Amino acid sequence: MMWLSSGFLFRSGKSFYHRIDPRVKLLCSILMFVCAIIARFVYEIAIVVAFVLGVAAAAKALRRVGRTVAFTSLFSVLIFGLNFFVTRDLESSVLYAARFVGIVVSTSLFFVTTSPDELEQVMKTFRLPRDIVFAFVTAVRFVPVLMLDAMQIMDAQKSRGLEMQKGNVLRRIRSMVPVLVPLVVTSVVRSGELAEAMESRAYGAVPRPTSLVQYRARAADKVVAVAALLLFALTAYSFYVVLPPLGL
Amino acid sequence: MIEFEGVSFVHPTGVKALDGVTLKVGGGETVAVVGENGAGKTTLVKHVTGLLKPSKGRVLVDGVATTATTTAELSRKVGVAFQNPDHQLFSESVEAEMAFALRNFGFSEELVERRVAWGLELFGLTEYRASSPLVLSGGEKKRLTLACILAWDPQVVILDEPTVGQDALQKERLAETIRMLTSTGKTILVVSHDIEFLWPIQPRVVVMKSGKVVGDGRAAEVMAQKGLLESARVAQPQLVSFHGALRSRPTSPFVDPAEARRWIAGERR
Incomplete structure (x- = not known):
């Protein structure tokens, strides 16, 4: 579980992609995301996913993004099953499941290569309300902490004879209650403590606090942004005009 | 009772937390594991419960290798009170919290009731019987976690930093409880930084440093070795x-x- 979910977490790196302006990385991820949405066939989505994995490999984050693929595959199976159950259409069910993988993988590349601090700056650039930015970035920052909490809670409950891997699905779901309740309680307590700590350090004292970091796009960032937009236009054109309409 | 035979453990991140630990704890012994943060103390005790399996070597509890059994099975013999009580309390009442493990182990309802009453009485929690465990104070929560463990009468009791958040009187009561458990023949492992708490109990002291056991002996012998304690960042x-x-x-x-x-x-x- 820990292995799978770490696919969404940032780890610092020195690759070219890591060093790109985070706003440009966001643009790239949005374009890849849109490509996954506009793709009409499974093989087109496969091209998008392969491209994302290629960029991840260049950014030396392939293993992490690969974990995201493994993680989302579990959900895409569920999406496929539900779609097929309702529509009885194999092709559209596979397409929806594949599209989900494409969407999540393209956003995962952004989160894996962008630190919470950079994410905060990007959100501030878009002039989003400070409270929303802070809440979102704090949530991202606390994901590893929550995962660690969950592991410790599971350890504690297993030590009290809780069998989490035995029994039918219903029993397994029920066995999650002793893990989820302490996890929610500790998270709520922690968020209350964090709010108090922030207020005691003058959070909200001025409407527009100053910022240490000011992003300025370099020439390389501009080149990447233009290249990404051109590639997107080319991909969209290929999807709708050049590439043949193939089924599964 | 507990045997570590050349146990090494490497975390998935690549950090070596235990490095060739060989240790034998006899039945009825009270052992304090001390050492600086990151010395491998908690990793060591997590091997006793089977929560962690050794990368190298083996751990035997009552003659059974921890790799050959599950944590749930081992926990019938080994009870652990973890450092943070908030990590285990979830039931709607103190009584239900205490009964949780007993029911997991398949105790009869009559026995569950008797054990719960005994545990609540022992730790002065009877008045909170119907209260939510989440509204207890830090010290009370800590006592409740210990009561939860003793309720199923495990042969080995592990206390991970039991004095954190406890006032002087509670520490004294805890030390009393440990002495009481020792007198009933329980094997006790205490992981603690609180040397002043451990000293009056006079346990066998195991000093850990960088995943290795660097000192082991009676409290009076080990605590007299200032150089050893300093190297392991333990106060005399x-x-x-x-x-x-x-x-x-x-x-x-x-x-x-x-x-x-x-x-x-x-x-x-």
Whole structure:
């Protein structure tokens, strides 16, 4: 579980992609995301996913993004099953499941290569309300902490004879209650403590606090942004005009 | 009762938390595991419960290798009170919290009721029987987690930093409980930084440093080795260092007169 979910977490790196302006990385991820949405066939989505994995490999984050693929595959199976159950259409069910993988993988590349601090700056650039930015970035920052909490809670409950891997699905779901309740309680307590700590350090004292970091796009960032937009236009054109309409 | 045979453990991140630990804890022994943060103390005790399996070597609990059994099965013999009580409390009442493990182990309802009543009485929690465990104070929560474990009467009791958040009186009561458990033949492992708490209990002390056992012996022997304790970043008990200071200054009436004469002779020379 820990292995799978770490696919969404940032780890610092020195690759070219890591060093790109985070706003440009966001643009790239949005374009890849849109490509996954506009793709009409499974093989087109496969091209998008392969491209994302290629960029991840260049950014030396392939293993992490690969974990995201493994993680989302579990959900895409569920999406496929539900779609097929309702529509009885194999092709559209596979397409929806594949599209989900494409969407999540393209956003995962952004989160894996962008630190919470950079994410905060990007959100501030878009002039989003400070409270929303802070809440979102704090949530991202606390994901590893929550995962660690969950592991410790599971350890504690297993030590009290809780069998989490035995029994039918219903029993397994029920066995999650002793893990989820302490996890929610500790998270709520922690968020209350964090709010108090922030207020005691003058959070909200001025409407527009100053910022240490000011992003300025370099020439390389501009080149990447233009290249990404051109590639997107080319991909969209290929999807709708050049590439043949193939089924599964 | 517990045997570590050349146990090494490497975390998935690549950090070596235990490095060739060989240790034998007999039934009925009280052992304190001390050492700086990151020395491998908690990793060591997590091997006893089977929460962690050794990368190398093996851990035997009552003759059974932890790799050959599950944590749930091992927990019938080994009870652990983790450092943070908030990580295990979830039930709607203190009573239900205590009964949770007992029901997991398949105790009869009659026995569950008896054990719960006994545990609540022992730890002074009877008045909170119907209260939510989440509204208890830090010290009460800690006592509840210990009561939860003792309720199923495990042979081995592991206490991970039991004194964190406890006031002086609660620490004293905890030390009393440990002595009581020792007298009933329980094997106790205490992981703690609180040397002043451990000293009056006089346990066997295992000193850990960088995943290795660097000291092991009776409390009086180990705590007298200032160099060893300093290298493991463990403070000497105040009483021991005071005694050491008195011994080096023969102005105290507690110093053996012959020793004082020899010291004076040495000073004159």
